[in-house]
Amino acid sequence: MDAHKRRSAGGTASRGEAAERVVRKRPRNRRAQIAAASAEAFGQLGYHGVSMEDIASRLDISSTALYRHYPSKYALFREEALRLSALCEEAVTLPPALRAAPARTRLEHVVDALIDRAVANRRGAALLRWQSRYLEPEDYRAMMRKLADGQNVLCELLAEDRPEVDERDRVVLAASALSAIGSISDHQVSIPVRALTGLLRVSAHGVLDSTLPPPGSAPAPAPAAEVPSTFKHELLLKKSVELFHQRGYPNVSVEDIAHAAGLPASSAVYRFYRSKGDILAAAFRRAADRVSAAIGPAIASTGGPREALTQLVELYVDGSFAERELTFVYYAEISNVPREDRTVLRNIQRLNVEEWAKLLNGTRPELSAAEARVLVHAALSQVVDLGQWLGPDNPLCDKARVIHLMHAILFGRAGA
Template sequence: MDAPKRRAPRQTKTEDGTAQRVVRRRPRDRRAQIAAASAEAFGLSGYHGVSMEDIASRLDISSTALYRHYPSKYALFREETLRLSTLGVETVRIPDELAGAPAERRLDYVIDTMIAQCLANRRSAALLRWQSRYLEPEDNRVLSGQLVRIHTVVRDLLVEFRPELAGSERAVLAAATLSVVGSVSDHHVSVPARALTTLLGSAAHAVIGADLPGLDAEAETPGATEIPLTFKHELLLKRAIELFHEHGYPQVSVEDIAHAAGLPASSAVYRFYRSKGDILAAAFRRAAERVSAAIGPAIAASDGPEQALTTLIELYVRGSFAERALTFVYYAEISNVPPEDRTVLRNIQRLNVEEWAKLVGGIRPELSAAEARVLVHAALALVVDLGRWHGADNPICTPARVIRLMQVILIGRPAAV
C-alpha cells in the first residue's frame, strides 16, 4: 500500500502581508471525482503504473485525504472497473415500454445506449478493456459474468432479428458489435459527438447485417514460423511476448523470460536486450513494422484504394492470427513501454492509421479524415477483441470471417472480388 503523504495547508496573504490559512471545503461529490480520476489514470498508465499519490495529485488533494475514501489502490481499481461493467449491464437492459417492440427496434435501442455510455466514459473505458486482467480471481469472475450478460443480450436480439443465422455467426457478430462500440476508448481522434455517434452506429449496424463466410470456406492459416534455437535474441523476444500476453508485463520478471528461453541466468538476457522495457519496446516495433511494411507494396500493386485496402486487411488479419500474443500485447501494454520509445511508437502508429484512413477516404469520400481514422481504429481493434472473446483456437472466429468484418467496417460492404 502506498504510504499516505500530508500536503501542507494552502496559504494566502492578507492586505498587511501576514499569512492566512485557506480552509478548503470538501466537495460533496469528492468520491465521484476520485473514481473518475483514478479510472482515467488506470486507463492511461495501467494499474501498476499508477500510485495513490498520482491520483491525489490529479485532484490536488493529499494522499491522506484519498485514503479517507478508499483503503487501497486496489479498492479504487476494483470499484471503478466493476462500476463500468455494471453500467454496461444496465445499458443493455430493455425498458418496459420496449418489451413488446420488434427486435430491430430493441437492437437499435441497445446500440444507441451503448454508444452513449461509451462516449460518456470514453476516457476511463480503457481501464475496463485492457487493465481488468489485474482483478483478483473472485472480482474477475464477477466481471466475466457481467460481460457475458452483455454479450448474451446482443446475441439473443440477433436470434430474433436474423433468425437465419447459425449460432456461431450470431456469437461472432455480437462480439464484433461490442468491439466496434468499445473501440472508441482506444484512441483520441476528435470528432463532434453527434457525428461520432452516427458513425459508430452505422459501423455497428453494418456488422450486424454482415453475411459471414461459412466455416468450410476458410483456407489454411499459416502458423508462426518456428525460430531456430541459435537465434537467441528472437527466441527471447518470442518467449517474452508469450509471457507478457499470459501474465501481463508488470507480473513478468527478466528471470522468468530467461527461464522460458532456456537461458542459464537472467544476466544472459542482457547480452541481447538492455532491460525488460527494451524487450517490450522491441515487441512493439515488431508489431508496428509488420503493419507499415505492407502499406507501400499493397498500394503499388493495386489498381485503386479498394484493392489496396483489401490487400492490407488480409495481410493484417493473417499476420495477427499467426502472432496473436503480439497483437494483444501491442494493445494492452503500451503504457509500460519506456517513455522515449513510446513517443516514437505512437508516431509510427499514427502514420500507419493515417495511410489506412487515406485509402478509406478514397473509397468513401463522404467521410472526413477524422471519421475515416475512427473506422480504422475500430477495424484494427476488432482483430484482438474477437481473439480475446472467443479464444485463440476457437474455430468459429476464422480469419476469413474477421476479414469480412473489417471490410464492412471500412468499406461499408464486402470488398468487390
C-alpha cells in the same frame, strides 16, 4: 472610532475566514471525480503503473485525502472496473415502454444505449479492455458475468430480429459490434460526439446485419515457425511476448525470461537487451514496422485505394494471426514501454492509421478525415478482440470472417 475599526476589521477577517472555508469545502461529487481520474489513469498507464499519489495529483488533493475514500489502490481499481462492467448490463436493460416493441426497435435501443455509455466513459474504458486481468479471481468473474449478460441480451435480440442467423454466428456478430463500439477507448481521435455516435451506430449495425462466410472458408493458418535455440536474440523476443501475454508484463521478471529462453542466468539477457522494457519495445517496433512496410507496396501494386486497403486488411490479418500473442500484448502493455520508445511507437501507429484512413477516404469521400480514422481503429480492433474473447483458434472467427467484419466496418454494409 477605534472600536468601529476593530469591529470592521473583525468583520472583514470573519468574511475572509468564511470564504476560505468555502474554498476548502470538500466537493459533493468528490467520489465521482476520483473514479473518473483513476479510470483514466489505469487505462493510460496500466494498473501497476499508477500509484495513489498519481491519482491524487490528478485531482490536486493529497494522497491522505484519497485514502479517506478508498483504503487501497486495488479497492479503487476494483470498484471502477465493476462500475464500468455494470454499465453494459444497465445498457441492455429495456425500459418498460419498449418491452413489447418490435425486435428491431429494441435492438436499436440497446445499441444506442451501449454507444452512449461507451462515449461517456471513453477515457476510462481502456481499464476494462486491457487491465481487467489484474482483478482478483472472484472480482474478475463478477465483471465477466456482467459483460456476458450484456452480450447474451444482444444475441437474444439479434435472434428475434434475424432468426435465420445461426446461433454461433450471432455470438460472433454481437462480439464484433461490441468491439467496434469499445474501440474508441484505444485512441484519441478528436471528433464531435454527435458524429462519433452516428458513426458507431452505423458500424455496429453494419456488422450485426452482415452475413458471415461459412466457417473454415479461409485456409488454416500455417503453424508458427520454431525459433532455433541458437538464435538467442529471436528466442528472447518470442518467449518474452508469450510470458507477457500469459501473466501480464509487470508479473514477468528477467529471470523468468532467461529461464524460458534456456539461458543460464538473467545476466545473459543483458547481452542482448538493456532491460525488460527494451525487449517489449523491440517486439512492438517489429510489429509496427511490419504494418508500415506493407503500405507502400500495396498502394504501388493495386489499381486504386479500395484495392490497396483490401490488400492491407488481408496482410494485417495474416500477420496478426501469425503472432496472436503479440497483437494482444501490443494493445494491453504499450504503457509499459519506456517513454521515449513509446513516443516513437505511437507516432508510427498514428502514421499507419493515417495512411489507411487516406485510402478509406479515397474509397468513401463522404467521410471526414477524423471519421475515417475512427473506422480504421474500429476495424483493427476486430482482430485482437475476437481472438481474445472467442479464442485465438476458434474456427468461428477465422481469417475470412475477421476480414469480412473489417470490410463491413470500413466499406459499409454493401462493401462487405
